[in-house]
Amino acid sequence: MEETEAVENMAQMRFLTPEPPLGVLREYQVRAFEWICALHEMRLGGILADEMGLGKTVETIAAILQYVRSAGERMPSLIVTPTTLTYNWESELKKFAPELRTVLIHGGQNARREIISEKIRKQAEFLTEVGKTKEADLLKSYIGQVELMDSTNREGHAAKVYFNALFGMSFTRSAETPVNAALNYGYSLILSSFNREISANGYLTQLGIFHDNMFNHFNLGSDLMEPFRVIVDRAVVTMKPEEFSKDEKHILWNLLDDTVIIESKKQSVRNAIKIYTRSVFDAIGDGDISLLKFYSQSNGTGL
Secondary structure (H helix, E strand, C coil): CHHHHHHHHHHHCCCCCCCCCHHHCCHHHHHHHHHHHHHHHCCCCCCCCCCCCCCHHHHHHHHHHHHHHHCCCCCCCCCCCCHHHHHHHHHHHHHHCCCCCCCCCCCCHHHHHHHHHHHHHHHHHHHHHCCCHHHHHHHHHHHCCCCHHHCCCHHHHHHHHHHHHHHCCCCCCCCCCHHHHHHHHHHHHHHHHHHHHHHHCCCCCCCCCCCCCCCCCCHHHHHHCHHHHHHHHHHHHHHCCCCCCHHHHHHHHHHHHCEEEECCEEEEHHHHHHHHHHHHHHHHHHCCHHHCCCCEECCCCCC
8 A cells, every 4th residue: 555655656756956967858858857766765666668869868867966966975876788888878977967976897898809809810810811911911000909899990990901902992791792692601600609609608699798789699609709700701712702502601611620729729610619718708707808718720820
């Protein structure tokens, strides 16, 4: 009975109108702000499920400010958000609530930076092998520029230079060509192997370090596989497919049994994926990126 009366009284609760710069809230945002505050007062949880772009971020910040300004002591508030929105939240907090101290916690971002750097390094190595030294040198210069969450998009710039150097200036990854069909097929084989290892280690494939597409069930595998894409690229450049048929698929199937070097030992690509995947989880769990174990080509190629 008491809970029922409390819920009925929610509509009658009123809270102080947010001060500038949050004082510019629209009427419907003020109602949402009051609803969040009322839930807090009643020690209830709730889901604010409106359309995108209506101001859930600013409404939440207003509610946090209400708690801070009304409480005798400051209590921390935890905001859990997709990786790609982390800096947006930080920017909004600085804009609308500069009095609050914000601390960002990036799970696995140092590991992510090392993984992307290693991918670009592998791409540069391959370009050097095929005689594209100018483009390889450009990619090498990108390696030291990779930042947390790759805010400067060095990975994207490197990919454009890399694929144009390998397949021509008119090449795009979105075109329906035998080359892209072969690349996509090979990448899917590598990804499936990573997904098996991720699941075997007790992790969810959907929850990525950087990839967070809600429609991608394999975000984590997409993160971890990046340095291994070059193995597929080598095979596709060698086969130069004018069509993509069963013969080309057979070649790509065998990639997982090719030999690479990891931990100073020769291993199949399949086993290297297992060792590397475990090392990523160890590095993230211990906060020590030196635990990452990357492969090298068995022919000894390196920068």
